[in-house]
Amino acid sequence: xxxxxxxxxxxxxxxxxxxxxxxxxxxxxxxxxxxxxxxxxxxxxxxxxxxxxxxxxxxxxxxxxxxxxxxxxxxxxxxxxxxxxxxxxxxxxxxxxxxxxxxxxxxxxxxxxxxxxxxxxxxxxxxxxxxxxxxxxxxxxxxxxxxxxxxxxxxxxxxxxxxxxxxxxxxxxxxxxxxxxxxxxxxxxxxxxxxxxxxxxxxxxxxxxxxxxxxxxxxxxxxxxxxxxxxxxxxxxxxxxxxxxxxxxxxxxxxxxxxxxxxxxxxxxxxxxxxxxxxxxxxxxxxxxxxxxxxxxxxxxxxxxxx
Numbered sequence: 104x105x106x107x108x109x110x111x112x113x114x115x116x117x118x119x120x121x122x123x124x125x126x127x128x129x130x131x132x133x134x135x136x137x138x139x140x141x142x143x144x145x146x147x148x149x150x151x152x153x154x155x156x157x158x159x160x161x162x163x164x165x166x167x168x169x170x171x172x173x174x175x176x177x178x179x180x181x182x183x184x185x186x187x188x189x190x191x192x193x194x195x196x197x198x199x200x201x202x203x204x205x206x207x208x209x210x211x212x213x214x215x216x217x218x219x220x221x222x223x224x225x226x227x228x229x230x231x232x233x234x235x236x237x238x239x240x241x242x243x244x245x246x247x248x249x250x251x252x253x254x255x256x257x258x259x260x261x262x263x264x265x266x267x268x269x270x271x272x273x274x275x276x277x278x279x280x281x282x283x284x285x286x287x288x289x290x291x292x293x294x295x296x297x298x299x300x301x302x303x304x305x306x307x308x309x310x311x312x313x314x315x316x317x318x319x320x321x322x323x324x325x326x327x328x329x330x331x332x333x334x335x336x337x338x339x340x341x342x343x344x345x346x347x348x349x350x351x352x353x354x355x356x357x358x359x360x361x362x363x364x365x366x367x368x369x370x371x372x373x374x375x376x377x378x379x380x381x382x383x384x385x386x387x388x389x390x391x392x393x394x395x396x397x398x399x400x401x402x403x404x405x406x407x408x409x410x
Contacts, residue, residue, distance in 0.1 A: 104238065104239065105238060105239060105240050105267040105269070106179075106206045106207065106239075106240050106269075107240075107269070108145070108179060108181065108206060108207055108240060108242075108269045108270050108294060108312075109144045109145065109179055110144065110294065110312040110313050110330065111143070111144030111145070111312075111313045111314075111327065111330050111331070112142070112143045112144055112145075112313055112314050112315070112319055112323050112326045112327045112330055113143065113144065113145045113146060113147045113179075113181060113272075113296060113313065113314070113315040113319070114138060114143055114146055114147065114315070114316075114317075114319025114320055114323050115147045115150045115151070115152035115153070115315065115316060115317050115319060115320070116134065116138075116146050116147065116148045116149075116150065116152060116153055116170075116320075117134070117152050117153060117154075117320055117359045117362050117363055117366070118131075118153045118154050118158070118166065119131060119134070119363060119366075119373040119374065120374065120376050120377075120378070121374075122374070122376075124376070124378070126162060126165070126166055127373060127374070128169055129372065130371060130372065130373035130374075131166070131169060131170065131173075132173055133366075133370075133371035133372060133373065134366060134371060134373075135170065135173060135174065135175055135178075136175065137366065137369060137370075137371055138175070138178070138319075138323065139175035139178060141322075141323045141324040141327070142323065142324050142327040142328075143178070143319065143323045143327060144178070144179060144313070144327070145178055145179030145180060145181065145206070146170075146178065146179075146180055146181075147181050147182070147183075147209070147244075147272065147315050148166075148167060148170050148180055148181070148182040148183075148205075149163050149166065149167050149182045149183050149184040149200070150182075150183050150209070150244065150246075151211075151244075151246050151247075151248055152317055152320070152358075152359055152362070153166070154359070154377065154378050154379045155183065155184055155186050156186055156248060156249075156379075157378035157379055158378075160184075160196055160199075163184040163186075163200075164184070164199055164200065164203075167182055167184065167200055167203050167205070168203055170182075171203050171204055171205070179206045180205045180206050180207075181205065181206060181207040181208075181209050181242055181270050182200055182203075182205045182207075182208065182209060183200075183208070183209040183210070183211060183242075183244060184196060184200050185197065185209070185210050185211045185214050186211070186214070187214070188214070190228055190231060190232060193214065193232055194231075194232055194235045194236065197232065197236050198235075198236055198237070201236060201237055201239055205239075206240060207239065207240035207241060207242045207269055207270050208236070208239055208240075208241055208242065209241070209242035209243065209244050209270060209272070210229070210232070210241065210242065210243050210244070211243075211244050211246045212225075212243055212244065212245050212246065212252040212253070212254060213246060213248075213249065213250050213251070213252040215228040215229050215232075216228065216252070218250045218252070222255060222258045225252075225258065226258065226261055226262070229262060229265075229266075230265055230266075233265065233266040238267065239267070240267055240269040240270065241266050241267055241268050241269065241270070242268070242269060242270030242271065242272065243259075243262065243268065243270070243271050243272070244271075244272040244274075245271075245272060245273060245274040245275065245298075246274070247274060251274070253274070253275050253280070254271070254273075254284065256280075256283040256284050256286070256287035256288075257287060259271065259284055259287055259288055259293070260287040260288055260291065263288050263291040263292065263293045264291065267292070268288075268291070268292070268293045269292060269293060269294060270293075270294060270296065271284070271293060271294070271295045271296065272296055272298055272315045272316075273295050273296065273297055273298060273299075273311075274298045274299065275299075276298075276299040276301070276302060277302075278302055278305055278306060278309070281295065281297065281302070281306050281309060281311065282309055285309060285310050285311070294311075294312035294313075295310075295311045295312060296311065296312055296313045296314060296315035297311050297313075297314055297315075297316070298314070298315055298316035298317075299316065299351075300314075300316060300318050300347050300348050300350075300351035300354075301348040301351060303326070303329065303344065303347070303348075304329065304333055304340060304341065304343075304344040307329070307330060307333050308333070313330050314326045314329075314330060317354050317358055317359070317362065318347065318350070318351050318353070318354065320359075320362035320365065320366060321350070321353060321362065321365050321396065321400070322347070322350070322400045322404075324404070324409060324410070325343055325346065325347050325400070325403075325404070325409065326347065328343060328409050329343045329344065329347070339407065342407065343407065343409075346403050350396060350399070350400070353392070353393065353396055356389060356392065356393075357380060357384065357385045357389055358380075359377055359379065359380070360375050360376075360377050360380050360382050360384075360385045361375075361385065361389065361392075361393050363375035363376075363377070364385065364390060364393055365393050365396070365397060368393070368394070368397045369397075
């Protein structure tokens with residue numbers, strides 16, 4: 104069934120681990136509750152922030168099942184897990200994830216064509232996959248790993264014409280490109296969720312549906328406030344934008360290790376080990392930077408009267 108994906112904030116959910124490198128499901132529960140308590144509209148599960156290229160298919164599927172079983176009421180889920188190179192494997196795994204009852208299945212743009220292949224290859228493989236899975240709302244994520252493939256507006260339009268495409272996680276970080284994509288898919292039911300904090304406010308004014316990015320693991324309540332109030336309170340919205348835009352430089356530090364550390368500061372009992380990054384490189388000075396971001400967020404929210 105093709106569901107409507109609500110506007111708003113979709114944090115890219117991280118995967119916590121136990122000391123023996125298994126998924127820490129107690130911490131997963133804590134993260135889900137934290138997202139709910141901080142006003143997000145849904146989550147982007149089993150994505151790059153979840154370290155899907157470092158999880159087995161069985162781990163990805165088990166994690167999604169757990170999330171769906173323990174999902175807070177009223178929260179939407181878009182999910183990926185789209186890592187395979189082989190198209191037949193992609194179809195098999197997509198069907199398995201879709202069967203868990205997610206609201207939308209999200210494809211990773213670089214899985215349908217190699218870096219040196221043009222969009223005709225992309226569209227051929229995209230159509231083969233979408234005609235081999237149940238009818239469901241679909242999404243595309245311009246994931247930067249293993250290489251970044253941005254969606255050309257005309258290609259995005261063709262995808263939206265041949266399938267129920269409803270969600271784009273846009274990572275171009277360029278307002279002109281975002282506008283071109285919005286124009287290309289106008290009237291086709293596709294919503295664009297900006298992953299870039301610095302351009303978020305302007306993209307919302309242009310017609311983007313919300314935010315889906317890594318900073319949703321630091322202060323999603325600020326993003327939620329901005330998405331809901333940018334039109335009614337433009338002066339305050341600009342101040343919020345200025346704060347989240349500058350704070351988003353944390354992305355360039357030690358993500359997702361720093362996000363896991365930050366979530367522990369927020370009261371979630373979890374460690375900050377990662378399969379994607381060497382957590383031993385997260386030294387005390389880096390921790391102090393995140394400590395400062397945490398405290399600054401608390402004080403900014405008080406000053407702005409944002410809960």
